[in-house]
Amino acid sequence: MTNRNILVSIIEDDDTIRSGYSFLIGNTEGYEVVSSYSSYDAAAHKIASDKPDVILLDIEMPGTNGVDAIPRLKKLLPHAHVLILTVYESEKLIFEALANGASGYLTKNTPSAKIIASIKEVKEGGGPMSINIAKMVIRSFQKNQESPLSKRETQILEEISVGKSRSQIANELFIDLETVRSHIKNIYLKLNVNSRADAIKTARENRLI
Template sequence: MEKPVRVGIIEDDPQIRQLMQLIIDGSPGFSCLQVWESCERALPDLKTDCPDVLLMDIDLPGMSGIEGVGELRKLNPQLPVVMLTIHDDNEAVFDSLCAGAVGYLVKGLPPVQLLAAIREAHAGGSPMSAAIARKVVRSFEASQHSPLSDREQEVLSMLCDGENYRTIAEALFISVNTVKAHIKNIYEKLQVHTRADAVRTAIRNRLIK
């Protein structure tokens, strides 16, 4: 039997915290490991028992979510952190991804989308709401010194939009194997190993249009 995805939540709003815990614990294949109201309370516990995925509010009292991501990356670089917030401004997205978050979601998503995002983060993906992904991708101009070819930038942009290999292949009228080859080249040029790392590197260095 497959082990459930263990999820931790750092959220200062008790109603949102409880709602997310109920959704996760009430869904097959998921388990809420623990909830905390602040990074300061969470960090000592996370030193001894880390969840598979951590959901964290960006606007926490005391240590902010963005600061917390940096501390968590020091503690456990492999822990996927997904930011949750009511805001969808580009600067918050940019700062949280550069700090090490793998994804960014607006609060109030339907339960099925929240659970899908947790699954995607657990699988090494970069969950983002479509609106946020498009805004991030389009808000930064492509660097003139990008190491990527035009086609590789197209593929990377679609990766940032959350598209899978097949949909990328269909949109660009190429084979899935060609998409895989482009992604292999992108990873090598950016010196990354996962989609999440590629997305963060692309946004940080403005490699996509």
Template structure:
């Protein structure tokens, strides 16, 4: 087995992709085998690239990162995948981790954190940004008897953090009508009539 860690980047932002490529190529035992602007461009070549570690963006044209995850794991079961994204919602974090991602970093992570994360996942460890680790810890502290579904909890959490329905819809890749439907169900389950009441009740009962 080669001593160099073989890395593939899948990131649609040209500047970021070139930045990551430059950063990782400068590390002595790393070799960036290929860098792609989307999973759809990468998929035909991944097997031949034979990467040890894949840095994968979530929001990309065509097949997004979360949709790509199961296909990558099926094609390359031994490759370690690090999600590198601007999104740090609990829903996306848990979805990515349960689908086989070995790490989850936000794009404001430092250069040293990204390099450390590549090394960590390649030896079987997990790598997370501080804010992502906090999300994971916080989820364990929630009331497990909540009547809300995971999606409803995620939406109410985002509402409590000041997000609008359109922002929530964009971030979670769903339409606004779906968000409205979830909000209606939240009000019914919590027996409340307003956003402020829903947030207050949910916080008091540790549902969010």
């Protein structure tokens, strides 16, 4: 059997870039551009009937920005995959976009071949990323290797960070309640804080947990 074309919608405010993508994708075997819009607001009422498999989405746009557009698009087209294509590389935007349901994140220096391959990849459930994005995403998982905290303290801070109380921690680690207190006091000293919330904040900022 012959696979049907991958249907693509483009939402991008720059006319030149938009027609560039449109030309690139439309002239590739197996791909079809079903629509292109200059903003989410322009697309909102029509894109559902276009039934794209993949939506190429820009972040910087007039009106509704790309990040906010993602959940709305997912509501209109639950089975479509949103692939972000933007110049922005701020960690905040990337993680917001992914949290909102983006299936991939490419930066605009991405070569044409990679864009084409990525469209197919998201359509098949993959998660394509530009090299620099992958780097940030991976770094977001990595703990600080030079923590001021000891292993035990880190372990207890991790328990605190999931909302456990002192007594719950004591039970799980088979140590006395007073020992847990003692560790927490040392954690507060080292992190220079005096509450659970501040300890978690500082620890997250420094990737101690």
